[in-house]
Amino acid sequence: MALTIVATGQATAKEPIEPILPVQNVDRAQVELGKKLYFDPRLSKSGFISCNSCHNLSMGGTDNLKTSIGHKWQQGPINSPTVLNSSMNLAQFWDGRAKDLKEQAAGPIANPGEMASTHTLAIDILRSIPGYVTEFKRVFDTDEIDIDQVTQAIAEFEKTLVTPGSRFDQWLLGDKAAITAKEKAGYKLFKDSGCVACHSGPAVGGNSFQKMGVIEPYETTSPVEGRSAVTGKDADRFKFKVPTLRNVELTYPYFHDGEAATLKEAVDVMGRLQLGKNFSDEENAQIVAFLKTLTGEQPSFPMPILQPSTDKTPAPQPFGS
Amino acid sequence: MALTIVATGQATAKEPIEPILPVQNVDRAQVELGKKLYFDPRLSKSGFISCNSCHNLSMGGTDNLKTSIGHKWQQGPINSPTVLNSSMNLAQFWDGRAKDLKEQAAGPIANPGEMASTHTLAIDILRSIPGYVTEFKRVFDTDEIDIDQVTQAIAEFEKTLVTPGSRFDQWLLGDKAAITAKEKAGYKLFKDSGCVACHSGPAVGGNSFQKMGVIEPYETTSPVEGRSAVTGKDADRFKFKVPTLRNVELTYPYFHDGEAATLKEAVDVMGRLQLGKNFSDEENAQIVAFLKTLTGEQPSFPMPILQPSTDKTPAPQPFGS
Numbered sequence: 096m097a098l099t100i101v102a103t104g105q106a107t108a109k110e111p112i113e114p115i116l117p118v119q120n121v122d123r124a125q126v127e128l129g130k131k132l133y134f135d136p137r138l139s140k141s142g143f144i145s146c147n148s149c150h151n152l153s154m155g156g157t158d159n160l161k162t163s164i165g166h167k168w169q170q171g172p173i174n175s176p177t178v179l180n181s182s183m184n185l186a187q188f189w190d191g192r193a194k195d196l197k198e199q200a201a202g203p204i205a206n207p208g209e210m211a212s213t214h215t216l217a218i219d220i221l222r223s224i225p226g227y228v229t230e231f232k233r234v235f236d237t238d239e240i241d242i243d244q245v246t247q248a249i250a251e252f253e254k255t256l257v258t259p260g261s262r263f264d265q266w267l268l269g270d271k272a273a274i275t276a277k278e279k280a281g282y283k284l285f286k287d288s289g290c291v292a293c294h295s296g297p298a299v300g301g302n303s304f305q306k307m308g309v310i311e312p313y314e315t316t317s318p319v320e321g322r323s324a325v326t327g328k329d330a331d332r333f334k335f336k337v338p339t340l341r342n343v344e345l346t347y348p349y350f351h352d353g354e355a356a357t358l359k360e361a362v363d364v365m366g367r368l369q370l371g372k373n374f375s376d377e378e379n380a381q382i383v384a385f386l387k388t389l390t391g392e393q394p395s396f397p398m399p400i401l402q403p404s405t406d407k408t409p410a411p412q413p414f415g416s
Numbered sequence: 417m418a419l420t421i422v423a424t425g426q427a428t429a430k431e432p433i434e435p436i437l438p439v440q441n442v443d444r445a446q447v448e449l450g451k452k453l454y455f456d457p458r459l460s461k462s463g464f465i466s467c468n469s470c471h472n473l474s475m476g477g478t479d480n481l482k483t484s485i486g487h488k489w490q491q492g493p494i495n496s497p498t499v500l501n502s503s504m505n506l507a508q509f510w511d512g513r514a515k516d517l518k519e520q521a522a523g524p525i526a527n528p529g530e531m532a533s534t535h536t537l538a539i540d541i542l543r544s545i546p547g548y549v550t551e552f553k554r555v556f557d558t559d560e561i562d563i564d565q566v567t568q569a570i571a572e573f574e575k576t577l578v579t580p581g582s583r584f585d586q587w588l589l590g591d592k593a594a595i596t597a598k599e600k601a602g603y604k605l606f607k608d609s610g611c612v613a614c615h616s617g618p619a620v621g622g623n624s625f626q627k628m629g630v631i632e633p634y635e636t637t638s639p640v641e642g643r644s645a646v647t648g649k650d651a652d653r654f655k656f657k658v659p660t661l662r663n664v665e666l667t668y669p670y671f672h673d674g675e676a677a678t679l680k681e682a683v684d685v686m687g688r689l690q691l692g693k694n695f696s697d698e699e700n701a702q703i704v705a706f707l708k709t710l711t712g713e714q715p716s717f718p719m720p721i722l723q724p725s726t727d728k729t730p731a732p733q734p735f736g737s
Contacts, residue, residue: 134474143469143485153455153722160734164464168489170735345724348731357727393721400714401474403666406678410669413481414491 111291112299114264115180115341115391118255124234129252131230131399132245138217139210141166142411146203146249150178152394155345156256161353166211172319174353177346179394180339182254183298189335189351191304192325196250201242214242220409221245226402258342258391266388274388281385284378289370299340299389307333307351310371313364317352344387358383432612433620435585436501436662436712439576445555450573452551452720453566459538460531462487463732467524467570471499473715476666477577482674487532493640495674498667500715501660503575504619510656510672512625513646517571522563535563541730542566547723579663579712587709595709602706605699610691620661620710628654628672631692634685638673665708679704 132138136145149163149171150156156178158164163171173189181187187199203209204217221227221240231240234248263282265273274282285291294300304322307313313333322334335351349355355364362382366372374382453459457466470484470492471477477499479485484492494510502508508520524530525538542548542561552561555569584603586594595603606612615621625643628634634654643655656672670676676685683703687693695703 136472136475136479141485142481143479148464151457153719154457155724158464159725160463160732164462164734168734347725356731359727395718395721397716398719399474400716403476404480404668406680410677411481413485413489 110267111286111295112263112267113297114267115257115259115261115297117259118257121254122234122251125248125251126255127252128230128234129248129250130396131227131401132249133252134399135401137220137401137404137408137411138204138212138245139166140212140216140411141210141413143413144210146178146200149175149203149209152178152256155179155342155393156181157346159347161348163209165209166207169208171208172317173351174348176338177342178253179256179258179346179391180298180301180341182257183296183339184301184336185303186336189319190322190325191336196253197246200246200249200253216409217245218242220404223405223408224402225405256394258393261341261389261391263385263388264391275384277381278384278388281381281383282388284374284382285385288366288372288374290365290382293337293369294340300337301339303337304331304334305337305369307335307368309369311368313368315352315354317354319351321351340386341389342391342393344390358386362386431588432607432616433584433588434618435588436578436580436582436618438580439578442575443555443572446569446572447576448573449551449555450569450571451717452548452722453570454573455720456722458541458722458725458729458732459525459533459566460487461533461537461732462531462734464734465531467499467521470496470524470530473499473577476500476663476714477502478667480668482669484530486530487528490529492529493638494672495669497659498663499574500577500579500667500712501619501622501662502577504617504660505622505657506624507657510640511643511646512657517574518567521567521570521574537730538566539563541725544726544729545723546726577715579714582662582710582712584706584709585712596705598702599705599709602702602704603709605695605703606706609687609693609695611686611703614658614690615661621658622660624658625652625655626658626690628656628689630690632689634689636673636675638675640672642672661707661710663711663714665711679707683707 133146136142136148138145144166149158151158158175160175162173163175165171176189182196185191187193187196188202193199193202201214204212205214218240221231227240231237231244235244237244262273285294293303293305296302307321320332322331323329325331343358347356347358349358349361350364355361359379362374362379366374454467457463457469459466465487470479472479479496481496483494484496486492497510503517506512508514508517509523514520514523522535525533526535539561542552548561552558552565556565558565583594606615614624614626617623628642641653643652644650646652664670664679668677668679670679670682671685676682680700683700684695687695
């Protein structure tokens with residue numbers, strides 16, 4: 096028989112959400128290189144789209160569009176998830192088709208609907224720029240830049256994009272005045288209603304795949320089918336990675352199709368479809384108030400200055416075929 | 417009869433190029449607000465294009481494209497001039513149709529081929545965002561945000577985008593080792609050949625309109641006719657504002673149509689068409705070496721964090737009509 100230790104007070108109670116920790120254990124040189132690559136539109140065919148275009152660090156690591164804009168203004172199939180705290184995800188992309196940030200970073204560069212380049216072209220461009228050649232040499236001790244190093248550096252930079260210090264985390268860490276009574280009531284509802292079944296841990300999500308539409312089916316015109324595209328299993332249709340709710344105030348619009356414009360709408364739909372609950376206006380407002388306490392300190396750093404191209408650098412091709 | 421004081425040494429000789437001074441006399445509160453607006457894509461209809469999209473401060477204040485990409489990937493008619501040191505221009509745009517930075521800033525927001533918004537929509541969006549309402553109130557002491565304040569703040573930020581500290585300026589200021597013999601030879605050629613007739617002053621240009629194609633006509637498929645579009649005078653056809661050569665290493669490709677991919681090509685074309693000179697390969701290389709000494713310290717500041725939209729903020733319209 097197991098002994099159960101009963102918590103004697105709120106302060107020591109085990110909460111389903113854990114604080115975000117400041118970043119540690121990253122390779123600083125890789126981070127600095129990755130930051131430049133993250134902002135460098137020369138990784139796209141057009142020379143116009145960088146990682147930051149759709150995962151804009153001025154805007155919660157998203158583009159705040161329903162679905163993203165790709166090469167030649169193609170309409171993307173899915174809502175850009177935030178890059179903030181994405182290192183905590185169990186896998187990357189809504190359907191989890193990349194196992195980690197490094198694997199993810201390789202995708203958009205070569206996706207014809209996104210940055211529309213190729214890994215070969217991207218590497219040719221970087222190799223033609225002495226500033227990059229020198230920095231890759233210093234960081235990776237190599238004379239040959241390759242896509243593995245590129246995605247490794249971008250991923251290392253992305254690991255630094257965590258957002259500690261939210262009011263909710265201050266409360267978790269013992270500052271009882273950090274959130275209001277209304278926000279606390281929202282958190283209680285969030286727990287009691289079962290939201291925490293999926294939205295838990297430091298990222299308040301990101302740690303499981305779940306079906307969109309458990310109690311009622313989710314109606315959407317989006318053709319995206321989610322996890323089944325990866326596993327090939329019919330049982331995984333409409334399963335998506337549960338998104339983080341950290342900084343959710345900044346990452347509108349919501350859901351994989353971006354069809355929920357507001358947090359109010361998102362909470363309402365989630366309540367009904369996932370939990371079979373119709374939140375009253377007051378309950379909804381309390382939960383929304385709680386969710387806004389999850390906005391953390393946004394990563395802050397000087398805009399990277401990119402090394403110029405040279406006469407040998409392949410020119411961007413924004414127009415034409 | 418006037419007395420002429422003859423300079424006795426290189427250090428005191430009057431040079432046609434003057435050093436860039438660090439920024440001073442700006443309104444810091446306006447600058448901080450203007451910086452946010454400069455990076456805010458919500459000033460565009462799509463929610464995707466900001467001032468920084470085409471005047472990218474990671475890339476010498478340009479997009480490094482022949483001509484720019486506008487709303488729905490429209491191909492712009494002209495090469496994006498650098499925003500760096502643009503406060504020193506006698507007027508703004510290649511044809512000088514805006515008298516100053518403030519007037520310029522209003523243009524792209526409402527240009528259907530660029531950001532494709534309207535001033536009314538842009539203001540409605542800003543008014544719906546409490547973070548902006550508070551900041552405009554603090555900066556302009558007003559409850560009503562208007563386009564005049566928006567463009568005033570953007571212009572004030574742009575005034576800070578100067579690039580002192582180039583190697584050439586170090587040399588001008590007395591550090592004789594700051595440039596090499598080859599670079600100095602290039603500067604001498606630049607003066608002796610007559611380039612300084614138009615490219616002079618602190619910005620090494622930007623202070624006159626000149627005809628593109630003085631000795632020989634400039635051949636281009638670009639339909640842009642330059643200054644005559646503003647003055648209505650036939651004599652002003654193909655006259656353009658002389659671009660600054662500050663940071664020209666970063667602001668490729670060159671000319672109003674972006675057709676010169678490299679500095680080598682730009683120097684060759686300018687020599688032949690404007691001065692009737694065929695620079696040898698060695699002379700060309702010397703001038704190019706000199707031009708690269710004009711790269712100054714790039715403006716460096718933390719990426720601005722934008723205040724989130726609210727449930728009342730008009731949504732971006734990237735697709736559809």
